[in-house]
Structure formats: C-alpha cells, structure tokens
Amino acid sequence: MPNQHGDFIWYELLTTDADAASRFYGAVIGWRVRPAEGSDRDYRILGTGDADVAGVMTILADTDCVGMRPGWLGYVGVTDVDATAAEVVRAGGTQYVAPTDIPGVGRFAMVSDPQGVAFYVMRGAMEGTSTSFAQAKPGHCHWNELATNDQGAALAFYTGLLGWEKGDAMPMGDMGDYQFITHHGGMIGAMMTRSVGGPPPAWTFYFGVEDIDVAARAVSGNGGTIHHGPAEVPGGVYIIVAADPQGAQFGLVGPRKR
Structure with a gap:
C-alpha cells in the first residue's frame, strides 16, 4: 500500500x-x-x-x-x-x-x-512504499514522540495539517496527559508537555532494537549518554532515551531478553 x-x-x-x-x-x-x-x-x-x-x-x-x-x-x-x-x-x-x-x-x-x-x-518521486516507520521491524522507527510547550495547540496544528487523530491518553501526574496519536487506524506516536527546565521542544524518534540491554551497553560503550532507562512501557517492551556523542537525542525500544 x-x-x-x-x-x-x-x-x-x-x-x-x-x-x-x-x-x-x-x-x-x-x-x-x-x-x-x-x-x-x-x-x-x-x-x-x-x-x-x-x-x-x-x-x-x-x-x-x-x-x-x-x-x-x-x-x-x-x-x-x-x-x-x-x-x-x-x-x-x-x-x-x-x-x-x-x-x-x-x-x-x-x-x-x-x-x-x-x-x-x-x-x-520514487515508486514503492517507505518502511522507515515500521513497528514490527528492528532497525526501523517504532514511535514518534513530541515534547511541546503547548500540547493543545500542537495537537490542533498537526491534526489539521496532516490528518492525524487524537487517540487515548495516559495520565502522567503533574506533567498532564501522554496523548496518543493515531493515523489511518494505527497508533504512530504521542505528544506530551515538555518538562520545565528540560530540553527544548522537539520530536524524539524511537528506533527498534532486538535487545534493549545490549543496545544500552552499546550506547554507553561508544560515547553516548543515557538520559532515561531502560524503563518498561506498556506492551512489555523497554525504552531508552539517550544522546549520541555529538549531542543528538534519540530513543530506542525493544525487549529485555536476559
């Protein structure tokens, strides 16, 4: 398709x-x-x-x-x-x-x-379908997460522009809701309110790995910095939020096999 x-x-x-x-x-x-x-x-x-x-x-x-x-x-x-x-x-x-x-x-x-x-x-311009975002495949992006200063305004902007839809929400206490985003019936990511004093508003993309602990060791062993995780999330998988040696933030998601 x-x-x-x-x-x-x-x-x-x-x-x-x-x-x-x-x-x-x-x-x-x-x-x-x-x-x-x-x-x-x-x-x-x-x-x-x-x-x-x-x-x-x-x-x-x-x-x-x-x-x-x-x-x-x-x-x-x-x-x-x-x-x-x-x-x-x-x-x-x-x-x-x-x-x-x-x-x-x-x-x-x-x-x-x-x-x-x-x-x-x-x-x-090319024929074929991009599979860069493919939640069932390791090495592909599995989740798109927006941290924003104004969740309501961001939701209105992206849904109006791109046809995304507001899905369910998960309460996060003082941080408000973790608002899921759906597109053509599938969940593609979420929006959340940026932490006060945290990084500027930005998208974080979570790429799939086969073993979250192996990936975590590779991040630290190759000059990266882990900011959060490994932490379990719904679905029985684990996430890491990290920065590469040049300072770019990214996420990883995958199972824990040990």
Missing part, C-alpha cells in the same frame, strides 16, 4: 561529524551505511539489511543550517508540498527551506510548528 498524506516516510540526522555518527548508530542499532548516489553533499544512507531507514548529513555553515544543533528530524509525506508549506505558515509555523526539488527523489520543504519544532514535509 503506498504511503499516504501524514505518514512518516524518512528520518534524518543533522550532525557535526557524519563519520562518527555513522559508526555510533552502526554499533548501537546495527545500521549499515552507504553514500547517497548523486548527492551534492556528503549525505549518508543508514539502513537494515532489507531497507533504507534514515539519512545523515553534516551541518554546514550555510543559510540552510545556521543556528542548528545536532538532532533528528522526521519527514512526513504529503500530497502537495507547496500547499502544505503555505498552510504551515498560515497556521503560525515557520518555513525554513522553501519547497525544493531533489532530482529523482522528490520535493520537500523544511518547516516548523508554531512552538518552533522543525520537521520536513515531502512528496516522494
């Missing part, structure tokens, strides 16, 4: 050291790395044995990347990039990179929601 408007179709790491980051995620998640063919930048493709999952790009001192810190961004598929980017601005968001064609790949724009959280919208 082809990807639909509102599907997460790709993930991209912006980093200060693409070589080191590629080695780190290879050790932690098991991704292989290869150069992107035809790219005018040093763009790397990360993936499993059967599919490409994400890209890695060095932050350059040009107009596209000024002020950016290492971090993960998600690409959301849309039917019309130009119309969606214009709607982002009308809804109070920002357009950082105007709609642009990548020959043979597709058309994209970099935008942010009204709380300043950056993401991409894209219409792919």
Whole structure:
C-alpha cells in the first residue's frame, strides 16, 4: 500500500561529524551505511539489511543550517508540498527551506510548528512504499514522540495539517496527559508537555532494537549518554532515551531478553 498524506516516510540526522555518527548508530542499532548516489553533499544512507531507514548529513555553515544543533528530524509525506508549506505558515509555523526539488527523489520543504519544532514535509518521486516507520521491524522507527510547550495547540496544528487523530491518553501526574496519536487506524506516536527546565521542544524518534540491554551497553560503550532507562512501557517492551556523542537525542525500544 503506498504511503499516504501524514505518514512518516524518512528520518534524518543533522550532525557535526557524519563519520562518527555513522559508526555510533552502526554499533548501537546495527545500521549499515552507504553514500547517497548523486548527492551534492556528503549525505549518508543508514539502513537494515532489507531497507533504507534514515539519512545523515553534516551541518554546514550555510543559510540552510545556521543556528542548528545536532538532532533528528522526521519527514512526513504529503500530497502537495507547496500547499502544505503555505498552510504551515498560515497556521503560525515557520518555513525554513522553501519547497525544493531533489532530482529523482522528490520535493520537500523544511518547516516548523508554531512552538518552533522543525520537521520536513515531502512528496516522494520514487515508486514503492517507505518502511522507515515500521513497528514490527528492528532497525526501523517504532514511535514518534513530541515534547511541546503547548500540547493543545500542537495537537490542533498537526491534526489539521496532516490528518492525524487524537487517540487515548495516559495520565502522567503533574506533567498532564501522554496523548496518543493515531493515523489511518494505527497508533504512530504521542505528544506530551515538555518538562520545565528540560530540553527544548522537539520530536524524539524511537528506533527498534532486538535487545534493549545490549543496545544500552552499546550506547554507553561508544560515547553516548543515557538520559532515561531502560524503563518498561506498556506492551512489555523497554525504552531508552539517550544522546549520541555529538549531542543528538534519540530513543530506542525493544525487549529485555536476559
């Protein structure tokens, strides 16, 4: 089934050291790395044995990347990039990179929601379905989690723009609800209120691993920092929230086998 408007179709790491980051995620998640063919930048493709999952790009001192810190961004598929980017601005968001064609790949724009959280919208040019987000496959993204300053405003923005729907919610005490997000009948992630004094508003993407404890040791053993976990979550799996050696935050999710 082809990807639909509102599907997460790709993930991209912006980093200060693409070589080191590629080695780190290879050790932690098991991704292989290869150069992107035809790219005018040093763009790397990360993936499993059967599919490409994400890209890695060095932050350059040009107009596209000024002020950016290492971090993960998600690409959301849309039917019309130009119309969606214009709607982002009308809804109070920002357009950082105007709609642009990548020959043979597709058309994209970099935008942010009204709380300043950056993401991409894209219409792919290639046939086939992206499996970057595939909750049953290790090495693919399993969960998309937004920490925001205004959960209600963020929910209204994304549901209106991308067709996502409000799902159930899990109370989190003083932090409010952990609000699940559904899309075409499936749960794709959640929104939560950012902790006071914590990291800025951002998306955190959780990638699947086969053994959470093995992955945790790989994070620490390869220069990363674990901020939370391993912690059990509903479904009998465990999560880690961590930062890679360049400071980009990411999540891992998987079973505990010991």
